[in-house]
Amino acid sequence: MEIITSTFFSSQFLIAAIFTIFSLLLAVRTARSTKSTKQSDGATSATSATARKKSCNCTCSCNGPAAASAAEREMLEVGRHAATAAAAVVAERGSGASMMEQLVPEITTHALSYLDYPSLCRLSMTNSLMRKAANDDNAWKALYHKDFTLEQDSVIPVNGWKAYYAATRAVVNVNAEFFNIIRERSLPAMSRFWLNADYVKCIHASGELFSGYNSVIQSWQIAFNWEQGVDFQVQDVRARVLTDIAWVTMKTYIDIDTGPFNMTNVFEFHNGRWYMVHHHSSVMLVDGEVEQQVVHG
Template sequence: MDGTCPFSLRSFLIVALATALCCLCALWAFGGVFRKAEAIKNKKSSCKCVCSCGGGGDSGTARANGEMAMCGEKRTATAERQVGGSMMEQLVPEITTHALSYLDYTSLCRLSMTNSAMRRAANDDGAWKALYHKDFTVEQDSITPVNGWKSYYAATKAIINVNAEFYNIIREGSLPAMSRFWLNADYVQCIHGSGELFMGYTAVIDSWALAFNWAQGGGGQGVTFQIRNVRARVLSDMAWITMKAYVDLDSGPFHVTNIYEFHNKRWYMVHHHSSVMLMDGDPGPHNLLG
């Protein structure tokens, strides 16, 4: 037995070597299964689109590529929208207001319905103030509307449309429409271009009946109005408009003031005052329709 390794030690070394080799093989096999599971998981989660390739082959590959391209386009579009919103938010407020001032009323309202960033920009009070000055007048720059410039713009646009309806009624000579246009109240007043004053609802409507009869009799047949220099001021339930009304461009204009009150969700006229502007000592035509 001298010079040789004992049998028990040699057996122990063989068993230890075999055990280590088995552990390495087990670890390598487990790692391969884990890597394969991770690859399958990543393949499924790489795109949110549902891919069912079917029969395989070229058609299946093409379909998968198409769906991956669609996912890429969606991600790109989303990124572009986010970039567009962030760009608007990063603009200096004065630049944004100036850019939006080139839009009209309808376009600005539509812009506010695109996304949250555009809605904040389109509802900016400064943008609506700039649009008001562009479409109406800069004479009211110092006022502060109670409900903001957007609401004030809408109210001004509404009362100017009502005022235009008043002159359409005169052109048509419709007494029923004129009767509905005035508020049925004792304090309403009408001063025609002739200088005559009519007080109370009945007297005012009778004066318009007289004016329409005069026009239909030939004295004012074919006469049309041109309204210029319209200026409006609107409060919560009261509005007044000043303007120049041209019945005949060869003569001077009528200076007109119309006052409206808001009742039962609509505007009614309560005061109309028309006075002719004297030119070169000529009193001009005394037109009831002024």
């Protein structure tokens, strides 16, 4: 009986001790939580006080830019323009568009038609957008008509108007070289200028026909030995270019009393360059001279 009683009291004491320890732990935890809450409330109050103090000490510009100084207004204006420019850049980049892309194609073509050949080529090397605009077929067609002739408006070049313009420009330059050779009276240059073939022909202003390469070069040797240097004034140049053949018609004026000439030059493309294969020069008759020729006839 004593053993049972002792065991019972020991159990009760153990339970009471455990409960007491648990209560103490709970009390300590509650105390710490209360302290933290007070510190937090104190910090919040201090922060609010500081904020109120700062709020009271700040300067308010409620009246807007009108109440600011001249320097501040200038800074505001600069900032406004910068923001506007930045917004425009962002909008342009976001949409992938540009001023050139937003123009009507006809307006773009008309604007580019005021450029010359070198300027249009340089423009095409700036960026991809300018290259697209500068390679537009209508722009090169307009440039061709401005630099050369309107007679070929209905022509549809196989490789586009840019390639056709480049080929025409090359032929016109070769044709101009022909007159430089005559001015310099250079027989070696004239020999290289003609295609070495038996079907080439040359008809001088005298009306005499020379056929074959050797005969043609001999005719120019005689002309250079007999004639003095002349200064041709070439006008009304018209060129027509096909794949490997081209012909140029023009009017030429010289500083002697023989009257103006009608000329036709024919070229063939061989081994990467143009060679002359036919030259025809004849005196251009005016109305009075035509009537005189009829009477004499």
